């Protein structure tokens with residue numbers, strides 16, 4: 001039938017790094033289930049560059065997701081072995097470098113910072129010193145042709161950064177900086193021009209050879225030059241395997257089946273052969289029959305035990321200047337793979353790296369940092385001068401009540417919504433990093449919270465101090481520090497609340513709609529707009545869960561106790577002293593110390609809930625076999 005070579009392509013005793021048998025994958029559709037992959041078997045070896053090709057919808061991404069252990073939903077059957085044994089999820093995750101189609105990185109970090117953070121988080125400190133990690137990053141920058149742009153920001157649609165091709169290479173670099181055994185790339189050429197796409201494939205080849213790394217990528221329609229770089233092809237059509245073998249034998253294989261090449265680009269020829277023609281019912285039926293026949297013939301071919309060998313044992317790729325040895329991986333190379341996953345670094349060192357990374361990003365969010373500082377300065381002057389040098393008359397009672405209420409509002413509205421947006425921005429990167437086990441969730445959470453705090457705490461403290469002295473609240477050291485403590489604890493609660501909301505809702509537009517509504521409830525029960533004692537008993541208890549109520553109550557008691565007001569003896573409705581005001585507003589129920597302690601406890605509660613939600617929401621729910 002076809003020209004077959006007797007000898008195997010791999011060394012006799014070489015062990016595949018990854019092998020899979022009879023993979024079947026079904027998903028639920030409206031009228032039952034649909035089989036996406038049919039009985040797919042295969043194996044890949046260290047040092048090989050393997051491409052999964054097929055028309056759109058053939059199942060390439062699904063197969064790659066299954067092999068990487070990242071498929072979600074549906075029903076998966078079959079067997080996958082890593083180095084001849086059942087995969088251990090933890091080990092496999094740490095030895096796999098997976099580059100998603102979308103380049104998920106922080107836009108405000110530079111290329112070098114991105115690679116360095118990956119190296120510091122993922123390379124074990126016990127094995128690599130800081131200098132070793134720097135050296136490794138520098139080598140990678142050179143190998144990935146990124147040295148020229150190492151100080152350029154990654155960028156996105158808002159920040160001008162590196163080009164699309166360079167960004168893809170950084171994504172690859174961030175994964176390769178570790179010692180992976182397998183590199184998987186989902187459509188690495190998508191969105192790139194032909195020369196950038198070719199460069200990515202060339203680099204993948206170079207890395208595979210240099211590091212004895214098995215690289216598996218899905219690719220839609222590569223150029224002839226790119227196909228020439230691949231060692232092995234996996235061709236899928238309608239979820240069925242129609243070819244798996246040396247890349248330079250595929251044309252010969254189909255020719256022997258009676259399908260001579262009709263295109264100078266082999267990839268276009270394969271896609272034409274495997275494509276379903278939807279132009280008419282008849283054309284569709286014919287193309288479906290052809291695909292079925294190709295799949296059946298490949299099963300027969302595999303069952304016959306025959307093997308396809310590359311045309312030549314050695315080829316040298318001229319244009320890249322990279323030595324591409326096809327099909328002659330030595331036995332020693334084939335088995336030279338890490339068996340164990342690298343240990344995780346200590347909690348503290350992880351925390352320091354993440355804090356530095358988050359702080360670098362926070363500092364560069366100039367519009368956010370300066371916007372917050374400017375807002376606090378403007379509000380300090382505005383509020384301070386509206387309530388300028390409060391006296392002891394009856395009008396000053398209203399002004400004190402209003403100034404303190406406004407200050408509590410300032411602690412929540414302008415904090416919660418921007419903080420929530422900042423927390424939600426890096427969500428996709430977090431999912432990617434958690435899927436590859438880059439760090440612990442506790443270190444991520446602490447670093448994120450701690451790096452946000454100064455942006456709010458520093459300008460807010462200046463604002464509180466400014467308003468306090470401009471408005472002439474009671475000049476008493478003890479009262480001043482209690483006033484500061486009450487406001488700072490509310491600020492701490494607000495950031496915790498922002499974390500919680502950001503974890504409950506996963507879309508910024510929904511979160512920014514829901515948050516103001518929930519904040520409105522806080523304000524209603526704060527004790528200013530509605531009298532705390534006069535709210536209907538059915539709802540009155542809500543104030544005890546309201547952070548604003550405690551702060552406002554504390555601020556009012558702190559400021560008003562000890563004040564005597566000028567009161568016309570004929571005016572029965574005037575307040576004689578602060579105690580009367582506090583009593584009238586119903587804010588004398590909880591002592592000041594308790595308002596601070598309760599708010600602190602509620603704030604810590606928000607952070608704990610946010611952390612639990614973070615763990616739950618970002619937990620990878622992948623099918624595992």
Ligand SMILES: Nc1ncnc2c1ncn2[C@@H]1O[C@H](COP(=O)(O)OP(=O)(O)OP(=O)(O)O)[C@@H](O)[C@H]1O
Pocket residue numbers: 027028029036054055056057058059060061062063073074220
């Ligand atoms: N969870 C799912 N539910 C329903 N259909 C699914 C699901 N996952 C995959 N599919 C379908 O399975 C088929 C294969 O999808 P897959 O994304 O693997 O194709 P692909 O070859 O990577 O395509 P493309 O090149 O267009 O990205 C498609 O028809 C897709 O719609």
